[in-house]
Amino acid sequence: MKQLFFLMGMLVVSAGVLAQERQRISFDEGWKFHLGDATDPHRDFNYTIGNILAKTGDAANTCIKMDFDDRDWTPVSLPHDWAVGLPFNHVHNGDVDAHGYHAVGALFPENSAGWYRKAFMVDRKDSGKRFVIQFDGIFRDSKVWVNNCYMGGHFSGYSGAAYDITDFLRYGGKNVIVVRVDASQYEGWFYEGAGIYRHTWLNEFDNTHFALNGGVYVHTASKGEDAEVTIETNIEGSGAETVSASILDRKGEMVAKGDGGATIALTVKKPVLWSLENPYLYRAVVLLHSGGRVIDSQTVRFGIRTVTVDKDKGLFLNGVPVKIQGVCCHQDHAGVGSALPDYLQYYRIGLLKEMGCNAYRTSHNAPTPELLDACDSLGMLVLDETRLLNSGAEYGADFEQQILRDRNHPSVFMWSIGNEEWVIQYSVTGKLIAQHQIDRQRRLDPSRTCTYAANVGNVWHGVNEVIPVRGFNYNLGGLDAYRKEHPDQPIMGTEVASTVSTRGIYIKDTVNAYVPDYDSVAPPWASTAEFWWRIAAERPWFMGGFAWTGFDYRGEPTPFQWPDINSHFGIMDMCGFPKTVYYYYQSWWTDKDMVHIAPNWNRTGKEEGKPVAVWVNTNAENVELFLNGKSLGKKEMPRNGHLEWMVPYTPGKLEAVAYKKGRKITAVEETTGEAYRIVVSSSSGGGVTVYNCAVVDKQGKEVPDAQNLLHFSVSGGARIIGVGNGDPSSHEADQYPEGGWQRHLFNGKCQVIVQSTGAAGPVVFTVTGEGLVAAQMKAGGGQ
Incomplete structure (x- = not known):
């Protein structure tokens, strides 16, 4: 496979042992970003003032030019949404309301246009191939230039766009791609973000190749106990002779193979079906041959199922x-x-x-x-x-x-x-x-x-x-x-x-x-x-x-x-x-044994004796509710319903005891003490960890109504990329690009998202709060 590395801010692509086959290279790293202005050309790097459409390659002295000095631009990795970091602005406008009051859109032109630049290199050995830059999603109305030359534009914020940049590349030298994004015009009536907010790819393939989008279509049909897998291909260019295909199971073992023209039908004996309970996936490896060699390949994950x-x-x-x-x-x-x-x-x-x-x-x-x-x-x-x-x-x-x-x-x-x-x-x-x-x-x-x-x-x-x-x-x-x-x-x-x-x-x-x-x-x-x-x-x-x-x-x-x-x-x-x-x-x-009580059982002293609506959800047959050991009555659970009690508030222990097919299931809500110690749980994958933070009292009981301000830091090869707490009325920042990450708990919880930087060194996540015992968690587990 090709190896990617960064040298002096430029992505370098070196030839590899499979140079004859398709390469799909992540193009997410090494970008620079700067806000422009949707209505003021002088604040938008003179965009629309200079005529950049008169002659191919004439960038009219804007940031489109290859030699533009972007050293003061902000380094970013994709995906990138610049709107989420903007301040809130309470204006009386239906679209601004609908988009969550972030200061983006036509009323905020200073925040609604953005520029991205990236320098990269392509090895001279690959000069006979085709190169296509692929954007999975840009919000919104994007324009793309490579080496001063206009590639095209795309209006939608949700469908991707691809541009063949082969003719414009400088092999063995510096190349520059520039993207202008204009998020002035909303497309929906909900938060949509702004920027290159999905992945970007550099595709390299032979001049004769499977089409980038829809080049290989795999569909299945039952055939008694077996399955017929049909592979349809769409080939662009000329010179290809045959297509071959192999189907691999989850272990990588071949279960079917064949060759032919643009369409191949294969039989998989007694397949494992894709289902909700067992989402079993096969892989189709499809090769395009010409002159006795492979000139393109596609690997498609698919499932065998009928709907x-x-x-x-x-x-x-x-x-x-x-x-x-x-x-x-x-x-x-x-x-x-x-x-x-x-x-x-x-x-x-x-x-x-x-x-x-x-x-x-x-x-x-x-x-x-x-x-x-x-x-x-x-x-x-x-x-x-x-x-x-x-x-x-x-x-x-x-x-x-x-x-x-x-x-x-x-x-x-x-x-x-x-x-x-x-x-x-x-x-x-x-x-x-x-x-x-x-x-x-x-x-x-x-x-x-x-x-x-x-x-x-x-x-x-x-x-x-x-x-x-x-x-x-x-x-x-x-x-x-x-x-x-x-x-x-x-x-x-x-x-x-x-x-x-x-x-x-x-x-x-x-x-x-x-x-x-x-x-x-x-x-x-x-x-x-x-x-x-x-x-x-x-x-x-x-x-x-x-x-x-x-x-x-x-x-x-x-x-x-x-x-x-x-x-x-x-x-x-x-x-x-x-x-x-x-x-x-x-x-x-679900059929899992479960019972849940709402609300939590923390109240102020002024609320003692006042009735509280208690809801119980369970799939058990009946529930008996207890307050401090005293029964408040037993009720049968109506199918697809819930149960309610009105309970005068008294501090202590509220317990629901349910029976399902003879099995006892319980849920408890208890009055807690003051927040004493921070606790953190985590879930991770693909270089990202989600840290969920809460606080417990001295008895170790989670405090469900805590609102403490917590501070976050991470050391080692990782960085914090966002914080939240679920409060729909919070105007705290989601991002702190200059550091000093923090967030209040909202009813006992908040969340921090951490992403690997790829740098060496153990990752340690630390949470502190005034008057609280701090928490530390190393990557992969233990506090």
Whole structure:
């Protein structure tokens, strides 16, 4: 394989033993960044003043020029989201509100344009190859130059873009790539970030090669006890003679091989099927031959499974019925905004799996590829949604690119062609656009079907006339009537529930913009978790649905606005800390023994004797509640429901004792003392560690309402890249580029994300707080 190393700020690519085969080289390191200005050319390196379009290679004395001095620019690694580090600005504007009050967008031109530069080298030995720079996602409206020459631009913040830079390279010498990003125009109504917030790659391949996007398509079909694996290839260039393919199992052992033309059909004997419980992945190694040598190769991970949709019985995976226990999610996370390290995708999907979730809707845009990798590996179905219902040239091309990119992923079980297009979804125009997009999907991926997320209730006209699977966004009161009128159309809940709650807050607080942490409050257009899930569970023809949302996200503050800066819709907060509704879903979406009490049992002295609403979630048959050893009554658990008691507050021990199939299950909430010592837990992978911080009292009991200010540092080969605490009204910084990292606990918890720098030396993470015993954790474990 090729080796990469940095020399004097430039990426050097040296030839390797497999120079004849494709190379996909990470291009994330070694960038420089500087803010520009979306409206003032003088503050935007004279962009638009000098004519950079008159002659190829004439950069008109701007930062586009190769010899521009960028030594005072900020070094950054990709993915990079500059918006998450911007201050909050309380202005009265609907779009600013919806995007979480960060000072980015057209009202803040000084923060809404950014420039990236990177110097790199390509070995002279590779001068006969083709080089394509690939951006997985830039928000938004990007322009790209290489060596003073304009490569092209891309408007979308969610679909990737690629540019063949072969003709413009200087082999054996310095090359400079420059990217201008303009995030002035929002694309959605939620936090979207700004910058090159997904990975970037340098692709090198022969002049005859598999197409960069959609070059190898692997799809499967059952064949009795065996599976037929069809490999279709799309070859660009000329001179290739044959294609060969091998299929390897998880151990790397070959289970099938063959060769032929552009399409090869192979048989895998008695395959291990990809499923939610056992997400088994095979690899297809596909080689392109010419003149007796390999000139290109692609390795594709894929799963062997069947997905069928039945109008009367719902969804089937490998012939087994599956009720969709899904969530919708936006793509940002506490501390890092939209620029998530790969491991955070796995971390988030793991939290959802633990809850019992089995499906994920990419609301409302093409996801980052690493999310789909995580879903493939961990066993999570994906409803893959495009940004906009639009069959025009640009959005139509985006949808095609999304299908070509994502169709090899076994986790993707269905496509969504759009969401709540209230202007056109009732109309003939909407119907015609939908037909075009449906035809496009069937042509590029006949192995799957599609839906559309419609917030129209029992309405047939427009998009719903032609969509293969009817998607319901809320309006479940019209579900049965629609089913009766259209019994031949399968139905799923594309967006349901929308409970609003704030982790660890149990009263309505309009000053701080908090909502009680029960499954009790929902906007007028939505419902609680319990309301929708009862409907789904009782109707076999209803495939299930996707709750809004798995996690809180920046922007779209509901039901309050400022000081609220993010949504309250999450089943978990922005850090992934569970709210009470998490345990409702876990009780009915899993069979694990569980019981959970809400609220915590810390109160002020003024509240003693006042009634407290106590909720218990469990999948046991019955629950008896005890306060300081005294029974408060035993209740039977209603199917798909929860239990409630009104309990006069007395400090001490609140205990729920439940019985499930004869087994005793208990949960306890106790009054604690003051915070005494910091405790840290961690989860890590791929060079990233998520540290979750809490405090305990002198008896070792976690203090659930603690709000202490904590300070963080890391030594060794790692750096902190973001902090958060799940507080939807916090205006603390998510990032501290100059150091001095800190964050208040919010109801007992906060989170720190640490990333490896690759430097040598043991990594030690330290947390301190005034009056608290500090905590230290070495990489890989122990405090």
